[in-house]
Every structure is written in structure tokens, then in C-alpha cells.
Amino acid sequence: MAITSANQLELLQTAEAVAREKMIDPSLVVEAMEESLARAAKSRYGAEMDIRVSIDRRTGKATFTRVRTVVEEEDLENYQAEMTVEQAKQYMSDPQVGDTFVEEVPPVELGRIAAQSAKQVILQKVREAERDRQYEEFKDRQGTIINGVVKREEYGNVIVDVGRGEAILRRNEKIGRESYRPNDRVRCFIKDVRRETRGPQIFLSRTAPEFMAELFKMEVPEIYDGIIEIKAVARDPGSRAKIAVVSYDNSIDPVGACVGMRGSRVQAVVNELQGEKIDIIPWNEDVPTFLVNALQPAEVSKVVLDEDAERIEVVVPDEQLSLAIGRRGQNVRLASQLTGLDIDIMTESDDSARRQKEFEERTQLFVDTLDVDEFFAQLLVSEGFTNLEEVAYVELDELLVIDGVDEDTANELQARARDHLEEQARKAIEKARELGVEDSLFDFEGLTPQMIQALAEDGVKTLEDFATCADWELAGGWTTVDGERVKDDGILEPFDVSLEEAQALIMTARIALGWVDPAELEAEAEEESEAEGEEGAEEAEA
Template sequence: MNADMLQVADAVAREKSVDRELVLESMEQALKTAARRTYGTKVVEASIDRLTGEIALCHARTVVEEVEDEENELTLEEAKELDASAEIGSVFREPLEPIQLDRVAAQTAKQVINQKIREAERARVVAEYEPRVGEIVVGIVKRVERGNVYVDLGRGEGVMYREDLLPRESFRQGDRVRTYLREVRNQPKGALIYLSRADAGMVLKLFEQEVPEIQDGLVTIQAISRDPGSRSKIAVISTDVGVDPVGACVGMRGARVQAIVNELHGEKVDIIEWTEDPAAFVVNALAPAEVERVLVDEDNGSIEVAVAEDQLAIAIGRRGQNVRLASELTGWTVEIMTLGDEKQKRENEVQAAKDAFVSGLDIDEDFSLLLINEGFLTLSDLAYCAIDELTAIEGLEEELATEIQNRARNSLLNSALKEDGDDEPLVALMDIEGMSADIAEALTLQGIVSANALADAASDEIEPIAGVDEERLNTLIIAAREACGWFKE
């Protein structure tokens, strides 16, 4: 019987791929649990000899200063009678008679052993696969249930849910499959290994496997966007001037990228050279469409792209796919329009600016067009720009530039007054102590065009302004309230 215990432990350890010592510890815990039915409230310890398989049970009693559990504790004086070297915390163990496992006790012991082994299996799977998150793993399809694919990875089982598969992709039991290890989650019912073939990381890792230059660090994938099963775009850059990043990824006669396309069942892959210039990057990302003009709006993080009429459908792509992927790849909001639409939009913007300048600044159309041609399109642009930007215009002296700026600010204040519809006199932002032109411009862009509006605001209602921390913003708000007469008696 004793030798059988060791044989059982060895067999379970091999079958479950867990440590033999852990199985024996589980058996000892099971014996302790079963012994409670025989020995009641006694603290029982069980041990299995690792060489002979001999089972030993003992009653453990602890030496304490004041006894609260007479059955399992003893005083130091009592302990000294048994062993002169005893001290507080010492444990005395008295052998107990072996127990006979009835059906209930045996079932309890079995549950304890199974629980311990499941915990060990879960910990082993997590320890083995968690460091591999973000890698491509190979497995065999074990079963398919309700569209979800369960994959045998050798020492663990992974699952690909329906949304992690490519469209129209199906697997059968026994199929060999390459997947992206997306996540490992340790749950009470067992460790779950989440796999995916639709994740953008799948494309990235396939390129790393197929392109030696990426493995060597000569080519780097900077960004990736993907519409699984249809099209992917990747942006690459070379760290060596002698290496063409796009050519390296395409391979001789397209062999490298074709291998990836085949693995993804025909999914198209656009390889784009990454550049720091956002306009050039967006133009590259919209390929194969030909772009005529690009306008970058850094403040709003958007880019307007004008294309010829016959290129509009190509630039937008089927169901907006091309422009959507380009936007995800570059991180910019991309707006596509035809040359005609772009021209009409520019004309509308110029006309609106011209009307605002003529009426708001009391200047003629020629002067307003001069300002527009220099890039000023709103009264706010004029009101809170650096005075140097205006004096840089040919023929515009500092005195006239200052007058134009003051008129722009007054016009904005008058507009705000009409919108507010009350009799409270408005105070200009620049009349606030400590206010700078840059901060005033940033506030104006947020719709705070007067000291009155700033006085009514709270710091957490104002979007962050570069170079202005919360303490300074609160100081400006207090200064605005002082300028508006809040603290006058």
C-alpha cells in the first residue's frame, strides 16, 4: 500500500505535468482533512515518506504562555516536563493510530487532491504562457463549439472566440493553426489563454518572422492598422540608410509579403514608409490614391486632403476603409474632399474672414485680403497673436498693428456682450493682471473671450493650457474676479 502511494503520485505528476512533490503534499493535505472525521478538533499533521511511502499521523500541540485550547496547547511548565529545552512556540508531536478511510472520507480526500492539482496546473499554465503574450504560437484545433475554436498548445489549451477569427475563416478538429497569443488570464475555474488571428499584433509578428531586417533591428514597424480579413496598413522605417524598409518587407518578387498574405487568406497588406512629416505620412498612407493638396490643422489634429474627382473613391475606399485605416495608422483625423469642394470651402472661409474683418475691424476689402493672405482667418487670430506677427507684414507699422489688434479684441468683446444679453460691462482678457497673449489666445479658442467669462469659470472646467499649471490658472481666475469687481464692497 505504501509503495502504491508513491506510484500513484508519480503517475498523477506525469499525467498532469505537475511536480511530484506537489502531488505528495496534496495527498498529505487530503489525509489531514480525512483525519478530522476520526480525531475531531485535534490538530493533526500527516506525512508521507518520500522513499518508502510510509504514512505517519501525529497530534501537534503548541507551547503557549496562556492555554486557550487545552487539547492542542500546553503551558511552558508542562512542556519542560516533557523536554527541558522547550520554549514558547515549540511544537510537540504525538503519534496517532492510522485511520481507515470510509467512502465519505475517501471522496473528501479525492476532492482535496484534485483541487490542489487544478491549482498547480493553473499556476503552471500562467507561468509558462504569460511571458509569451504578444507572440505567435502554433497549436492543433481540439474542438469547435458555437463558432469558438479551442486549440491544443501542447501544455495548455487556448481559445479563439468568433470575433478573433478572420471573416469566412473556419477550422476543423485536427487542423494546425498559427495564432497570436493575446492574453493569459488566471481565473478560479482555470487559466484561460486567449488567442486571436484578427488582432493587429498578428500581422506585426508575421512580419517579424518573415523579414530578417526586422529581426536584426535594421527595419522597425512604427505603426499598424488593420481591418481583419480585408486590408492592413503598416508603417515602417529603416535605421540604416542603406536599407529600403518597404523593399525589405516586400521581399524579392514580393515573396515575403505574399507569405503573410497567404497566411491571412488573401488579406491585402499596404506597406508604407514612415516619416515625421504628417502631411507626407498621410499622403503615403492613402496610397494607392493620388493626393493633390494637403492642409494640416495641428491645433485640432486633423488633415484635409484634396484629390481629383476620379481619385475620390480610391482615397475613401470601400465603405470608407482606406481613409479609416490611414487615419488609424497616422493618428490624424483625415478629411477627404475633391479639388472642387476644397476650392469652394476655401472661398467660403475667405469670404467669411473678409466679412468679419470688414465689419469687425472697420477696414476695406483690400486690407482684409492682405491679412487673410498672411494666414489670419478669424478675429481671434488677430486679437491674441504676437504683435511681431503683424508687424512682419509688409507696410504694417507697429502703431497700425496695435490698432488692428485692439479693434479685433473690442469686436470680440462686443460680440460676447450681445450674446450674453445683460448689462454687465465686459472686461478684456488682456486687462487681467498676469495675463499673457498666449494664454488669452488659448482661452479664446475655448470660448472664454472676456475676463467676465474667466471669472465665472472653475479651473477644472478649462482644458489644459501648455505652460500653465493649476496654481497659475487659479491665480488668473482670482485676478479676473478682481478685475470684474467681485470683491468690491
């Protein structure tokens, strides 16, 4: 059939009908028709020709044109779609390279094969437009709750009809042993939306912590209005959860607002989550206080925070240990997720035994090294002395406050401590030289003989070796492996070298070797300082 013999408005009517059915822009359907007609025309006039089709958006008339581009003579490759400047002078006045010559060509007859090909092109374009529309729609809804209808279940995964598309609720994203039948209504959290060749893939979840947060936002108007903020959520889906909240209005109790009158608000969330028990915790910027709240209902006697290691020690009464840990470690695990810290729980008796052991070890250290009796060594430990360096180099007045210690005794104690430290240093130097340490490392300021011995035992024997070390190799650190934090022991960690001190030592060594220019470091530091200042000014203006 020929386009000219067809009702020209039929093209526009078809485009409108398809666009309404698929809920896409009609212009996309018309563009697909133009491309399909252009392909059919190329099969008639020749594949090397640049044939273009334009459909009038008002009348539906299809115009077929042939386009030829003016190129340099040496660049002429396609004689059907290109021409030289000399050739173009037959059709144009003063042609320039890059100009195009457009001429109308007769419409083509669409045979059966050409019509089928045109249909396939249109269907493909419409399908792509529909997928793009779905992706754009659901991409903006990622991170929100959606209601859907169960269509079917495949290998434990639930396919959900979400209106203008299908989504998948995977087996591991369902709560406990949830099972669904076709046409069941389900409420889920849109966890991820991905653009894939087979169309947008929408992944749902009912176990995500964000799902609980969104449910509370729906049930508690104060959260929706921003008066109360959900700071953290930790879940054991289907069993128990902890949610930390804070109020920005002193007159509103965040916990009470989330619980609701007679527990109505929290109960609505519990019912949606298949009876999952929810502990609502008041958030506090003071980490130890927040942890004490997070470990409820257990009572906490003492908290010791190690910020560098992101670990925290919690001491609880002996009878509260099982309550603090919870069934199968659930309570402490959720508290750890809520605070983002590794938690070590011990009883008061364990803590007392550990402190007693430390006391005895320090007492024995002073007995062995200072040649004093046990009672006097215990006095030193009781006054807070933990090592020989503190005794050797502390101000004399701090020793004089100990009962029975006069100036002569204090001087003698310091002399003995210094003698012992010097002997240890001498032995460390001898051992390091035996291991092959070069003078460049001995001459480097900032390392004690004991540190140099430890480095040598680990294979670091020159200043070049030291300069190639990473800061965490010296100071130690923590690495996350399979979701668990694993300790990395540092070479100089026994000497209480922090990560910042390790960085400074390594940079000093690199400067001494000429690997780093101090001027460049200063310039970089100034640039960073200026950038931070500009960001601060922008935030202040905002």
C-alpha cells in the same frame, strides 16, 4: 487499511506516476497525499487537533504527528492544539510563548469513506497544480503565434487543441467567413491568457494586427534580427491591411525586404490570411510625410496637421478623391488607424472654395470695422492680416509695406481698429455686469472683457467659479466615445486659449484665493525635476 501495512514505497511510486501523467512536480503530488492523510487522521483523532503528516521522499514512510502551540493563558481557546506555559512545562524545559510541542501519534486506519475523501483531496490538488502549470506555460507565450488542431465548434466559437490544453478562437476573432472542421490545423495568435476557477482560459485571434506582425517576423529574417522594425499595423481582416516598416540599416530597403523576391515573403503572409491584400508602407517620423505614404495609392496635394486636436486635413486632386477614401472608406480608415490621427479628406476645389470663403469673410470684417473700401480690405487680407487685433497692435512698419499706405494712413488704420476694439470691450463689460459678474472676476489679470462675457453666459460669474473650472472646460478638447473622438467645446476656445494657458489661469486663480500654496507648487516642481534628472542619469548609465 492501515498505512503501516501498505507498501510504503507504493506512495512514492503512485506520486511519480501521477506527476508523469499530468506533467507536474512529483513533490506537489506528495504534498497532496500528506494533506489528505492529515484530514483522515483529524477525522479519527478530532477535528480540533493539529495533526500533520510527513512522507519521507526516499522511503515513502508516513509519519503522523500532533502539534501543540504555547500561548498566553488568556489567549487559550483550542485545548487540543494549544497549551499554556504552565502546561508546557510537563513536556518542555523553559517553554516560551510561540514554541511548539510535536509528538508522534499512531497511524490511522483508512476506512472506505476516509480513503475516498483522501482520493478527492489528491485529485483536487493535482488538478489545481495542472491548471497552474498550464497558466504559467501559456502566460509566457501570450503575444506569440501557436499552431493547434481543431477539436470542435460551439456556437461559432472554435475549440483548439494546443498541446497541453485547450484554447478558444471566438467567432469575432476569425477572418471573414472562415469555417473549420475537426482535425483541421490552424495557426493563431495568443491574444490573452486568464486564470479562472475552471482553469486557465486561452483566447486566440486571427484578426489581431499583432498576428500579421508576428507572421512577418517569421517570414522576414531582418525583422526577427531587429534590422527592420514594424512600427504600426492596421487591418480590415480578410480584406485589406496596411503595415508601416522602418529600416535601421541604410543599405536595406524595408519595403523590398518585406515583399521578398518576386513577392515570395508577403505572399506567404497573404496566403495565411485568406488572401488579405497588404500595403507595405515606409514609416517616417514626420507625421504628414507618413500620412502621404499611408494614403497610397492616392496622390496627396497638401497636408495640414493640427497636433492639439490630433486631426489632419488632407487635400487631394478632385479625380483622386474616391481612390483616397477607398471602397466604403476603407483606405482612409486604415490610414487613420495606422497614424493614430483623425483624417479629413477634401478635394482641391473644396479647399479652394473654403479659402475663398475665409478671404471674403475677413475682407468684409475690415470693410465693416475700419470703414475702408473692399479693394483696400482685400490688400490687408492678402498681406496676412486675419483680425482687428493684428491691425491695431502690429508694428507700424508692417502696415507701411502695403502699396499705397503711408505713415498717416497706417496711424489712422490702427486708431480705427483700436476704437472698434475698445467699443467691443465696453459693450462686453456692460453685458457681463448685466449677467451678474462680480468685481473679483473683472479684476483678475489675464481675461479680456469678451472672455468674461463668454464665461458669464456659461454661468461663471465669480473668481471662485472660475477656479473650480477644469482646463478642458475652458480650452476645449477631445473625448473618445465608443471608439470615436468627440469634440468638447471650450468656453474660451473662440479666443484661441490653449490647454496650457487655461491650466496657468486656473492655477493663478486658485493661488489668489488661497486654495493653493505657491511654495508647495515650487517644491513639487523641484521634486519632479530631480526625479526626471535621476531617470535620465539612469537611462544614460544603462
